[in-house]
Amino acid sequence: MLMLLFYVGDDRYALDSRRVVEVVPIVTLKKFHSAPEYIPGLFNYRGHLVPVIDLCQMIQGTPARAYLSTRIVLVNCQLPDTSEANSHSLHSPLILGLMAERVTETLDKPETEFVSPGIKVDTIPYLGEMIADDRGMIQFVRVEHLLPESQTTYLLPQQEE
Template identity: 40%
Template sequence: MSELTVKRAAVKPAVQALFLVFRIGNERYALQAIEVVEVLPRLPLKPIAKAPAWVAGVFAHRGLVVPVIDLSALTFGAPAQARTSTRLVLVNYRPDETFKAQVLGLILEQATDTLRCNPADFQPYGLDNPQAPYLGPVREDAQGLLQWVRVADLLSEPVRALLFPYPPLDPALLEGRP
């Protein structure tokens, strides 16, 4: 084996991951593309009574009723703007290994770009934000800072119980209620 072959084998290529880039207002955020199931145009939703304001509603998709949250409303308290680039992004939500993955819809503004980079490029920003644990590390590039949104940390325990009750509600039990 030549010396060049040995050197090439010793150098490990940088790990690259694909991210879906979107905006909340003027700020850029990213979801790891491996968590994305499908990107849809914004669709009409059925509202959920008494749910938090950032729970946008539910819709039927391929035999499933999918809950949808508005990430702009969750993060900054203002709903996503209705733009042609506002998307309904379906993600696999799985808070930890003990839960079965569930499809969750996210309303995201300007969700039209992707970025391939090394996840290690994202660095902690030095603020522990227990009110928004889903806001992960940041990455600097020519356009400014890009923040990683961690899908597994999006929902608090009470909201997870509201959107994904366990065990699932049995419709037969509801028929006998007044």
Template identity: 40%
Template sequence: MMLLLFRVGGEQYGIDCASVVEVIPRVNVSKIHQAPEFVAGSFNYRGTIVAVLDLAQLLQGTPTPVAYSSRTIVLEVESPSTRGRLLGAIAPKVTETWSVPKEARWVDRPIHLEQVPYLEQTILCDRGTVRPLRVDRLLCDPAIAALFDDSNR
């Protein structure tokens, strides 16, 4: 498995590169009024309006800073109801891709939190800990799933 790595605070996270369509410089987004704080807005991606999450806000409650290493990640959301749909994610300190070594140890969270089903495990390895973010599980959050509700369009 190959992960696109980013950092929020002192934590290192990764997104499976199989979900990544493109990594682009941070883009300006149009605000979606009344949306939760972690919904940064939306933008036009090649003729498609794509909702954008702020991963730093979602994961640790602080907005992604405007910085050279902050990026917009265009993701394909894979679920039975959203196959082929796109989601944007602004992330800080997007620096590299990393191939998870076979000897890395995957550890389940010690406490199950229903509010964060997209962070089920931690990878323990020579680079410390990496928390893989499950893109397919983001839609377990009703506020994120609502961004894909076609009845709202």
């Protein structure tokens, strides 16, 4: 699997490159005041408003630093439909922006090399399996589990009645 690597502090993380739409430089975001701290705002991407999640803020509690290599990774994310009528279906794909530091490299490794970290924390379901290389450990980020159900209302288009 080809993965896009990024850093949160000194720790490395990976995204499945099949979900990546585009990697763009940091842009000015429109603050969304009622959103959680890890959603710093929205920006216009090719005519669509795209919410941005700061992965540094989400994972370690501090905002991404303004490095030249800090980027917004646009990913396709399919959020679960939490309405009672559609409890087992998915919303149509949504593009999310993921702000991360040091987005400069990829890594291609077989999925069979990933191992479970041995610890499951229910409050961080987006952190998945791990893989090692000659520079240390890399943790996989599961895009579809980034947001708790209670937060998806910030990101989904409102249905007209």
